[in-house]
């Protein structure tokens with residue numbers, strides 16, 4: 001089918017809404033429309049909008065579409081859900097990927113808030129970043145786009161992360177957390193789970209059968225530390241939609 005199946009009930013769902021597609025192209029088109037509409041609505045209602053995006057490879061076709069969206073991008077602030085602690089010109093830098101795929105064409109007018117400082121380690125950079133995020137990002141965030149790894153991580157909330165407990169349970173006001181994990185090739189800076197949940201809408205974007213299985217596992221009861229995406233999926237405070245295509 002090309003039309004999404006929408007399983008949302010009435011009121012705030014305790015399980016994510018699901019939009020599954022037969023083809024990735026249809027999924028990216030639908031998601032680009034949703035992001036554009038939600039940002040336009042935020043600008044209409046509050047004069048500005050905040051978009052949090054993830055790195056990784058899955059969202060790149062979406063960013064290509066969004067970069068040409070007819071929106072007043074000068075009123076949009078874009079930041080990342082997480083960053084790898086590498087130089088801003090390094091091929092693994094999420095900021096570099098976002099600059100090359102999203103922040104061009106019309107979207108070049110958006111303001112970008114980086115999750116990286118010049119410090120040699122994310123631990124050293126954390127205080128400056130916390131201050132930057134407190135100053136430059138208005139909460140609630142309007143739209144948060146997350147990915148998921150096959151190990152159940154989202155943003156840089158990795159299973160086995162040295163600061164995972166802090167990143168999952170930080171008091172509401174704390175926005176970012178440095179983290180290292182065996183499954184993460186570089187040291188990371190991540191937004192905390194409580195801050196990601198301070199948003200009007202979250203989308204978890206995934207492709208492929210393996211991630212569909214991890215998603216089902218994450219909906220089943222179990223510790224968030226095993227599959228940290230549970231912190232996003234198994235809550236009833238913030239609306240979440242799972243977008244999926246093979």
Ligand SMILES: O=C(O)[C@H](O)[C@@H](O)[C@H](O)[C@H](O)COP(=O)(O)O
Pocket residue numbers: 054055056057058059081082083084094146147148149153154155156
């Ligand atoms: O910087 C990162 O690595 C991410 O933001 C991360 O959370 C990503 O979303 C998942 O690892 C999925 O990545 P893929 O889309 O490449 O599978």
